[in-house]
Amino acid sequence: xxxxxxxxxxxVKKGPWSPEEDATLKSYIEKHGTGGNWIALPQKIGLKxxxxxxxxxxxxxxxxxxxxxxxxxxxxxxxxxxxxxxxxRWSIIAAQLPGRTDxxxxxxxxxxxxxxxxxxxxxxxxxxxxxxxxxxxxxxTYSISDCFSLYPRPPPLLVGSSQGNRASxxxxxxxxxxxxxxxxxxxxxxEENLGTFHCLxxxxxxxxxxxxxxxxxxxxxxxxxxxxxxxxxxPEFGGIPEEIMYSVPQLDSFSAVDMVNCCTxxxxxxxxxGDTSSTVYPSALITxxxxxxxxxxxxxxxxxxxxxxxxx
DNA sequence: AAATGCTCCAACCGCTCATCC
DNA sequence: CGGATGAGCGGTTGGAGCATT
Numbered sequence: 001x002x003x004x005x006x007x008x009x010x011x012v013k014k015g016p017w018s019p020e021e022d023a024t025l026k027s028y029i030e031k032h033g034t035g036g037n038w039i040a041l042p043q044k045i046g047l048k049x050x051x052x053x054x055x056x057x058x059x060x061x062x063x064x065x066x067x068x069x070x071x072x073x074x075x076x077x078x079x080x081x082x083x084x085x086x087x088x089r090w091s092i093i094a095a096q097l098p099g100r101t102d103x104x105x106x107x108x109x110x111x112x113x114x115x116x117x118x119x120x121x122x123x124x125x126x127x128x129x130x131x132x133x134x135x136x137x138x139x140x141t142y143s144i145s146d147c148f149s150l151y152p153r154p155p156p157l158l159v160g161s162s163q164g165n166r167a168s169x170x171x172x173x174x175x176x177x178x179x180x181x182x183x184x185x186x187x188x189x190x191e192e193n194l195g196t197f198h199c200l201x202x203x204x205x206x207x208x209x210x211x212x213x214x215x216x217x218x219x220x221x222x223x224x225x226x227x228x229x230x231x232x233x234x235p236e237f238g239g240i241p242e243e244i245m246y247s248v249p250q251l252d253s254f255s256a257v258d259m260v261n262c263c264t265x266x267x268x269x270x271x272x273x274g275d276t277s278s279t280v281y282p283s284a285l286i287t288x289x290x291x292x293x294x295x296x297x298x299x300x301x302x303x304x305x306x307x308x309x310x311x312x
Numbered sequence: 313a314a315a316t317g318c319t320c321c322a323a324c325c326g327c328t329c330a331t332c333c
Numbered sequence: 334c335g336g337a338t339g340a341g342c343g344g345t346t347g348g349a350g351c352a353t354t
Binding site: 314315316317318319320321322323324325326327328329330331332333 | 345353
């Protein structure tokens with residue numbers, strides 16, 4: 001049994017507010033305040049509205065000094081940097097932007113800012129890859145190091161636990177939720193979306209990685225035998241989905257490329273990455289994070305001693 | 313001009329947290 | 334201490350208006 005509803009749904013009005021309703025609510029609150037009780041307020045002033053609805057209307061629209069639309073470049077930058085550092089905690093982000101409501105910022109991010117930034121980074125990435133294709137005379141096949149060379153920044157390497165001290169479930173629940181959300185919103189299946197990436201490192205069982213993918217995702221292709229290479233094909237690079245994120249329990253960490261920040265992000269077992277919707281990258285790179293660490297160790301300066309993670 | 317698709321945003325819903333009794 | 338209640342938060346939805354076919 002759930003909790004009792006805050007109001008009688010059959011008796012309250014829903015939908016857009018009329019100017020009369022706005023005026024009634026506004027004039028009452030300006031004169032008397034909310035009285036600390038939103039639930040009782042609509043009845044007190046004769047509005048056929050739910051208390052929660054009144055509260056939302058006041059906070060997001062009627063309250064003084066509210067700004068709507070017309071976000072400045074500075075505001076854009078601030079929202080982006082806060083989003084990257086703390087995720088979708090809109091109320092905290094809104095607190096840093098006077099006159100903006102959490103709802104406004106949330107809407108603005110979801111409808112414009114995210115697309116704007118993702119589109120920009122995606123274009124740059126695709127162009128860089130095309131340039132690389134041209135120079136190599138290769139049309140569809142790329143190695144992990146090919147792709148990583150396009151993003152020559154070292155990952156922050158926030159690797160936490162060692163092999164001997166692994167948590168039983170190294171994947172934080174929010175990562176799985178994020179993953180399933182992303183998967184479900186993809187119009188096509190994995191195979192259609194992924195590029196051609198060959199697992200170059202024969203020391204690693206790519207089949208194991210693939211098994212994890214199949215376990216956590218809808219995957220149309222049959223799993224390769226243990227010990228064989230993972231080889232996912234797709235015809236053109238423009239097919240990279242906007243948001244792909246995989247968390248692979250065999251790894252001690254999660255890693256992806258943040259297209260907004262233009263860097264690799266990673267997380268240890270206990271760390272909360274927050275929202276990762278800015279991450280875009282073919283899964284082979286993500287799931288082979290450990291491999292990449294090993295391959296690139298001589299070329300990058302790591303913040304910590306690189307370790308090959310999680311494969312056994 | 314009509315049909316269809318897309319974008320945007322106000323508002324709703326359900327959940328968690330804080331407070332009160 | 335624990336249940337009831339309200340406030341606050343973030344995710345999601347519905348629909349108006351605009352763009353495209």
